[in-house]
Amino acid sequence: MDRKNLLLFVVGGLVVTLGLAFFVSPLASGSPDGLERVAIDQGFADTAEEHAVGDGPLADYGVKGVEEEGLSTGLAGVIGVAVTFGVGMILFGLLRTLRARREGSASGP
Amino acid sequence: MHIPDGFINASTSLAAGVVSAGGVGVALKKASDTMEEKQAPLAGLVAAFVFAAQMLNFPVALGTSGHLLGGVLATVLVGPWAGVICIALVLFVQALFFADGGLSALGLNVLNMALIGGLGGYVVFLAIRGLLPKTRPMVVAASAIAAGVSVVLASIAFFVEYAIGGVGDVSLGAMFAAMVGVHALIGIGEAVITALTVSAVLGVRPDLVYGARDLLQPLEIRPSEPAARV
Numbered sequence: 001m002d003r004k005n006l007l008l009f010v011v012g013g014l015v016v017t018l019g020l021a022f023f024v025s026p027l028a029s030g031s032p033d034g035l036e037r038v039a040i041d042q043g044f045a046d047t048a049e050e051h052a053v054g055d056g057p058l059a060d061y062g063v064k065g066v067e068e069e070g071l072s073t074g075l076a077g078v079i080g081v082a083v084t085f086g087v088g089m090i091l092f093g094l095l096r097t098l099r100a101r102r103e104g105s106a107s108g109p
Numbered sequence: 110m111h112i113p114d115g116f117i118n119a120s121t122s123l124a125a126g127v128v129s130a131g132g133v134g135v136a137l138k139k140a141s142d143t144m145e146e147k148q149a150p151l152a153g154l155v156a157a158f159v160f161a162a163q164m165l166n167f168p169v170a171l172g173t174s175g176h177l178l179g180g181v182l183a184t185v186l187v188g189p190w191a192g193v194i195c196i197a198l199v200l201f202v203q204a205l206f207f208a209d210g211g212l213s214a215l216g217l218n219v220l221n222m223a224l225i226g227g228l229g230g231y232v233v234f235l236a237i238r239g240l241l242p243k244t245r246p247m248v249v250a251a252s253a254i255a256a257g258v259s260v261v262l263a264s265i266a267f268f269v270e271y272a273i274g275g276v277g278d279v280s281l282g283a284m285f286a287a288m289v290g291v292h293a294l295i296g297i298g299e300a301v302i303t304a305l306t307v308s309a310v311l312g313v314r315p316d317l318v319y320g321a322r323d324l325l326q327p328l329e330i331r332p333s334e335p336a337a338r339v
Contacts, residue, residue, distance in 0.1 A: 014156045021161040029166040029174035037173040042284045044269035044277025049115035059208035084160040088153030094138040095141040
């Protein structure tokens with residue numbers, strides 16, 4: 001029962017998260033963020049270097065080749081959510097397995 | 110809040126990288142020690158949610174925006190150690206695939222947003238909770254205040270790092286005022302989003318909020334009472 005509810009909660013949470021990433025992120029403010037604003041105003045923005053993956057397929061939250069800006073941003077958001085969730089599940093699942101194994105060997109013969 | 114390459118010199122970035130690697134290492138160990146079965150999918154969800162929420166820049170002042178950092182949100186929902194890992198994971202994905210936050214600055218960004226914003230913010234959360242009545246609305250209030258404070262703490266951390274190893278020539282006093290001023294405004298947004306999210310989870314599954322687990326009623330076995338006595 002509890003496990004089923006948890007699954008429901010995680011699936012529901014993912015639907016909300018994907019909705020935010022796809023539908024809301026294209027509406028986000030494009031203005032410089034707090035640090036960028038301070039860097040511009042205080043005159044140190046120009047020391048920023050080009051990002052190593054600045055030409056990458058997902059650079060700056062856009063999917064390369066998708067011309068429509070809102071769609072490009074939304075798709076990049078969905079990919080980012082999927083990658084983060086996937087890596088997170090693997091990573092946290094691994095931590096849990098390690099713990100189970102440690103406890104198993106501790107209580108073993 | 111994501112520091113790009115070129116703002117802070119290599120030795121300071123490297124030192125922050127060593128501190129961050131150590132901090133995340135401790136978090137991995139501690140999270141592994143305490144991870145419960147139901148926490149793993151929840152932690153994955155929290156990381157994904159923070160990724161999405163960090164894309165949602167909201168306007169804070171003329172020509173400036175801010176977005177959720179998520180440190181307090183993550184640590185209150187899944188605990189301090191798993192929460193730190195969530196934020197570090199988001200920063201890693203952003204720097205590696207989305208060109209957000211420099212690769213050489215990853216250690217600085219993890220230090221500011223995961224360790225100081227997340228772990229530091231969680232300490233603030235615990236301190237505020239200690240002063241407030243033990244109720245769910247007070248958990249939401251404490252998470253909101255701690256979230257706002259955590260953004261300012263992260264901005265002060267950037268200031269200190271820039272004072273130590275900043276590449277540009279700036280007036281530190283003016284920079285400090287500007288950094289803290291704008292991030293106090295962003296902190297209000299952080300507080301609102303954190304409060305809304307924590308109260309939403311508390312409403313649906315209060316048992317999944319790590320920062321409120323002391324409020325859960327332990328299950329007790331009582332003999333069923335005859336209806337006549339009611």
